[in-house]
Amino acid sequence: MHLVLFDIDGTLLRTDGAGREAMMRTLAAHFGRSFGFDAVSFSGKTDPQIFREILSLAGHDDAEIDGELPALLDAYTETMLAGLTAARITVLPGVPETVATLARRDDVLLGLVTGNVERVAFAKLDLVGLAAPFVHAERLLGGFGSDSGHRPDLPGIALERAHAATPHRFSGERVWIVGDTPHDLHCGRGIGARAVGVATGHYTRADLDGHGAALLLDDLSDVTPLALLFHI
């Protein structure tokens, strides 16, 4: 039995800057002024981590940021849920077919490891009909930005939830992280997970090379390399 944990942004879909816009609007509404975003890359980072970096660059100290973060994440979530539409979302090549093929197998459990807060993760997937394969025991299975701002915490959280939600037990080498950034490829090391890189985000295959992935793919248009890798 394999646990396959997908990143969302740049891996399953992209949202055409909707997250960035919602963060800018959230910060402007909360503090009554605008913030500089240009120096902050969002790729592979959790939502709380992105807020932390923007506020830190603007001169806020860690204690202030800790104090503001819960309200900011709540406001950001409401802004995203109110504004995000399916028209804004591009599902990446082959994703519906690959997800459906893996979901049909009884030796694969699908989950998520994403920096999105859980409710936003669900909204993005649900709007394009991709949520159901990731729902187990009536909840998205995964580790989310709402669980921790530190991405390397998230695979272990997803694994705990997989053990709580199903009768299956997954050893580290049967846990796979599929993502579009070096952060994704590194984040599962703590639990012995292996990684698959897909070059559908801001990173090319060459960029993703050298980060220890078991497999690098241009996109998810063919499920065969994944199936071979998982020996399923």
Ligand SMILES: [Mg+2]
């Ligand atoms: Mg990503």
